Amino acid sequence: MIEARKLTKRLVDGKTVLADVDFTAERGQFTAVAGASGSGKSMLLKCLALRENWTSGRLLLDGEDVFKGGWKAKMRVKREIAYLEEKPDLNPNRTALKNALVGTRYQTPLWRRMIGSVRNDDYMGVMDVLEQVGLLDKAHMKASALSGGERQRVAITRALVHGARALLLDEPVTGLDPHSAERILTDLKAMCERGIAIVAVLSNLEWAEKFADRIVGLSEGRVVFDVAGRRLTGRERSML
């Protein structure tokens, strides 16, 4: 579904952060990205979501060459590929529900809703996703009162409500207690089974081995391994 070929990212000071990276993310697959601090994990996710410009390389979305496809293809990437930061950017004074609805048609004023220009489906859609991620009972709580894991789940809900078909998550469980981390990773796994592509930076290799279908290792901006369906060997671990 998402395919990066020979992705290279060089900074203005000439430093190469990603070098000739080949990377694919498939629908229904959970891919973990592992690597030491500064190895380029966040940059990889941001480039895939077009949050950062590429220096060179090709990005294919369902086989379509995005850079040749012009603004329409780029808009499609922005609509379908969501990048979620480690600390979700939520409005602390708004409820979980309102945060998840930001930018949807449901935000339209009441008078427009009354004349039928907004379908109630949007509202029900959010409630459905909140239920899937176990947050239905917290839908009307302010974001400031939610735990770190719950805020992550609101951000995931918002991305799915906006029609994301791929979630790129930067350290989604870093700093969470083991129970909350496991809950998020279990939810992500369930989303994969519904056809969403999940790519998550996971610094904890045990979590990566337990939940991911594939683990891609980065070191100094290069892919050093791409392993599916098995645990990492000692040699692979030492490459990070």
Ligand SMILES: Nc1ncnc2c1ncn2[C@@H]1O[C@H](COP(=O)(O)OP(=O)(O)OP(=O)(O)O)[C@@H](O)[C@H]1O
């Ligand atoms: N805007 C920027 N300006 C300067 N250097 C940057 C910028 N963005 C990233 N870098 C550098 O690029 C390299 C890769 O950064 P990146 O954030 O992708 O690393 P990472 O693997 O996600 O690290 P961490 O695990 O610490 O978050 C780092 O050396 C970082 O300092």
